[in-house]
Amino acid sequence: xxxxxxxxxxxLRCANVVxxxxxxxxxxxxxxxAPILIxxxxxxxxxxxxxxxxxxxxxxxxxxxxxxxFVVLYPVMGAVFGWIGGGLGALAYNFVVQYTGGIEVELDExxxxxxx
Numbered sequence: 001x002x003x004x005x006x007x008x009x010x011x012l013r014c015a016n017v018v019x020x021x022x023x024x025x026x027x028x029x030x031x032x033x034a035p036i037l038i039x040x041x042x043x044x045x046x047x048x049x050x051x052x053x054x055x056x057x058x059x060x061x062x063x064x065x066x067x068x069x070f071v072v073l074y075p076v077m078g079a080v081f082g083w084i085g086g087g088l089g090a091l092a093y094n095f096v097v098q099y100t101g102g103i104e105v106e107l108d109e110x111x112x113x114x115x116x
Contacts (some may be wrong), residue, residue, distance in 0.1 A: 002109070005102040011090040018086025019079045026078030027071075034067040041066070 001106045003104055003106050005104050007097060007102050008094050009090040011087045011094070014090035015083045015087035018089070019083035022082030023075045023079035027075035030071045030074040034071050037067040037070065
């Protein structure tokens with residue numbers, strides 16, 4: 001095994017990778033959460049009026065288009081904040097590595113066959 005130290009990360013490449021990973025992760029979460037949000041909205045909008053509430057007929061649900069907007073915006077927000085966080089994280093690592101020596105990684109050399 002040979003040991004190597006990571007001396008620098010490219011902030012732009014780190015930002016791009018983290019943005020794509022978080023967009024995919026947040027997209028999957030949004031698709032899983034949308035049916036739950038639709039169900040909660042349907043339940044809340046069908047609750048009876050609270051006695052003694054006066055003019056407020058009960059808790060309003062949110063429109064059915066809100067989960068659809070959530071499915072689109074959540075991955076986009078994940079990508080944007082992932083890009084910013086990935087870039088800032090790489091910049092922070094590049095600054096700190098001057099004082100700490102960097103992360104040490106041990107690698108093995110293996111021969112892999114390439115299939116054509």
